[in-house]
Amino acid sequence: MGRAIPMGYVAEPARQVPIAYDVDVAVVGGGLSGMFAAIAAGRQGVRTLVLDRFGSLGGNLGPAMIVGGSIAGEAPVTLPGGLQGIPKEVNDEMEALRSETGHKYADIPNIISHLAAQKALAAGVEILVPVWVGDPIIEAQRVTGLFVEGKSGRVAVKAKVVIDASADADVCRRAGVPVITDMPPDPTMAPLIRPEYLRPEHTPxxxxxxxxxxxxxxxxxxxxxxxxxxxxxxxxxxxxxxxxxxxxxxxxxxxxxxxxxxxxxxxxxxxxxxxxxxxxxxxxxxxxxxxxxxxxxxxxxxxxxxxxxxxxxxxxxxxxxxxxxxxxxxxxxxxxxxxxxxxxxxxxAPYFGARGGPHIDGEYTLTPQDVYTGRKFDDVLYRNTHAGQPHRGGEPSGFDTPYRSLLPKGLDGLLVTGRASAYIRRGHDPGATRARPALMQLGEAAGVAAALAVQDGVEPRDLDVKKLQQHLLRQGFYLGEPARLAALGVTPA
Ligand SMILES: Cc1cc2nc3c(=O)[nH]c(=O)nc-3n(C[C@H](O)[C@H](O)[C@H](O)COP(=O)(O)OP(=O)(O)OC[C@H]3O[C@@H](n4cnc5c(N)ncnc54)[C@H](O)[C@@H]3O)c2cc1C
Known part of the structure; x- marks a missing residue:
């Protein structure tokens, strides 16, 4: 893991690690995407645990305090259907709380962390903070839990499905699934990516x-x-x-x-x-x-x-x-x-995230060309758009975010959400994919998918995607025009 040059090696003695939790869904990282994954899974009635290395949830919007105006401010330009589902609920409640005081900017992170904890607890989600999530437990080609370090020492968390919402693909990298860290300069990305970013010395x-x-x-x-x-x-x-x-x-x-x-x-x-x-x-x-x-x-x-x-x-x-x-x-x-x-x-701020970083090379990895040409996928979770983003262009009606972009290759029991999901970018771009409104909705979609997989007794990759789509439609997610929904075989909510 990482690029640290080893100074040598020591053998770690085998030991019995106590199992501290045995849950249906474990969400690694309660940040912008993970908090919605946890709340969504909890609301589906499965036993859910969310873990974070900070003492409060919210990630980039919480301890990192990276906010400016409304968290949904960008939604009209990055989500054709506007912000929906639990993210909309949180955003509306946040705006209502803010309007009580008229404060600006600096109050958002604490409100977000509070609402995340409140809604997670109300959904029956257990919160384990601050802890550092280490290696995944892998048995018979599936992730069955995590090793976690905290003040109690090293403990094991057993889970039927793990969601990697660490932003940096921490679980996936340690699990050894294909992850993309460097992107060679690719001039075909030029319509979407600022030329100065396409320099050989800046492959990450x-x-x-x-x-x-x-x-x-x-x-x-x-x-x-x-x-x-x-x-x-x-x-x-x-x-x-x-x-x-x-x-x-x-x-x-x-x-x-x-x-x-x-x-x-x-x-x-x-x-x-x-x-x-x-x-x-x-x-x-x-x-x-x-x-x-x-x-x-x-x-x-x-x-x-x-x-x-x-x-x-x-x-x-x-x-x-x-x-x-x-x-x-x-x-x-x-x-x-x-x-x-x-x-x-x-x-x-105690934490700073990054706009880019490692991400899985998933069952399907969204390309800038998909984004630019407005590609459609039968396993669409919501439609996203790049067109409103300054300097970037793209198909105005947007592009689909496929469920397969949450699925790592070659390992079961694992889903990814947030910035580490499968889409090609270089740093800042393509903005719409990693923008807050989209990644908040991606969190909810991942949480529901994990819960459905547990309830149906299937691997996330074998999930009945129509069932997931139907749930997201009921939550108000925009998957396309009525004719498109008919073609997908799902009924509008
Ligand atoms: C500087 C900056 C400015 C941005 N500005 C905007 C903007 O204006 N508009 C917009 O739409 N988007 C913006 N973004 C993008 C957006 O905020 C990110 O894409 C988004 O926060 C990513 O969500 P995430 O859930 O994947 O990650 P995060 O919100 O970073 O959450 C990851 C969580 O995982 C936890 N974690 C990670 N590893 C571990 C581990 N091993 N053990 C335990 N916990 C762990 C972290 O503590 C964190 O809470 C900005 C991003 C940055 C960095």
Whole structure:
């Protein structure tokens, strides 16, 4: 697992591991997709356990705090039928809770984590946090459980079906099923993928961001400063243009910031761009700011390049670098930028995910061409669209997400949901497939599929997909026009 170079080996002594749980469905990762898988399976009446290495559920939307506005905000452009099912229920309740206070941005993660726990418990789901899920238990070519590390030591969880919702295909990689980590540059992907991502040194092209919160900011003064007329000197302009050549540099700040950034750079106090690992760059501090009341301001630092989610040593370097950069950014703002003189760093998210990473080469792996041409599959779970995504185009009526993209090759008892499901991308693209609304619905679909497989006593790959589709239609999922549903042999809800 991973790319760490072994310094040698030790033999792990065989031992008896106590079985702590014996459930129908175990969901590894209670993140954006996994939380919906767990709630959906629980509501189907099967014994369900959800496990996460963080103390709260929600993943990218929970502890990672990667939110901006409504979680369903993108749904109209990424899901032709809009957000449906349990994700819609959670989103509506979240909006209702938010409207009680009128808070902005920073309140979403805690609301999501709370609603996830509340709905999971109400559905009879057991929650096991914080624990690290290790190797799967494999017997006769099927996954029958997991080894889990926690404060009690190593325990075993037995499960009839395991759902890998770890985002990085952790269970699948350890199980040895085919997983795609590197994508060679493929010019045929050009309509969907930004050309700068198709570079040989970025075969695992990926990007991420870490969220942080500053307190005690006078945001109106900052806004007035940014809006002020600035005439940049020729030296400032040249200095900045030189930095625009930095890999993946994207301008996200006002001209007024340039002389300040230059001064801090030349004094050796703050470097707003950095190469932090071979081909990995903090490309531009994300000077997008989400002001809240009481002087709170949320923001993110972006990092992009050859980020490998399966290399814990690289991850350690990157995580250390980005966290240090957050602190340095906060110092820069306090020392240089009007409105931040009294500001301090209140919080840095405990977790940062990534937009790309390893994913299964599944029973069917969605390609950018499928996405671009609006391909249809008989095992459609919902229709997705790429057309509304900026700079990407694609068939306006969308494309089908097939059930087979949740099925790893060659091993039973295992389903995948979320970012590790089977679709080809390079980092950011194709956006619609890994966008939140789609992956939340994919979570619900995976949870229902696992429960149906248990109840029918079949392997997930032998599931009666019509039964699953019929359930999803009742949940409001959009699988296509009435004529298409008739052709599929399913009845509209
Ligand atoms: C910086 C950033 C910005 C984004 N912006 C947007 C956006 O604006 N709009 C949009 O639609 N999408 C956005 N996305 C994409 C979207 O958030 C992700 O695709 C989505 O969160 C992936 O969902 P997931 O459930 O697969 O993973 P996650 O939400 O990351 O959940 C994975 C969970 O698994 C747990 N886990 C992993 N491994 C283990 C283990 N071994 N043991 C125990 N627990 C484990 C983690 O703790 C986590 O809770 C963004 C993503 C990132 C990284």
């Amino acid at each position: 092209w990926n990007d991420t961001a870490i969220f942080y919160l500053l307190a005690n900011v006078e945001f109106d003064r900052y806004e007035a400063f940014c809006a002020s007329e600035v005439t940049l000197s020729a030296e400032d302009r040249a200095w900045h243009e030189e930095r625009e050549q930095f890999p993946f540099a994207r301008q996200q700040f006002e001209d007024a910031m340039i002389p300040l950034l230059r001064r801090a750079w030349e004094r050796g106090e703050y470097y707003f761009q950095k190469t932090v690992d071979p081909h990995v760059h903090i490309n531009t501090p994300n000077f997008w700011m989400w002001p809240s009341e009481n002087g709170l301001v949320g923001s993110r630092i972006n990092m992009g390049g050859a980020i490998r989610r399966d290399d814990m040593q690289q991850h350690a370097r990157l995580e250390t670098a980005i966290r240090m950069h957050v602190f340095e950014t906060a110092q820069f703002f306090r020392r240089y930028v009007p409105g931040f003189e009294q500001a301090y760093l209140l919080l840095v």
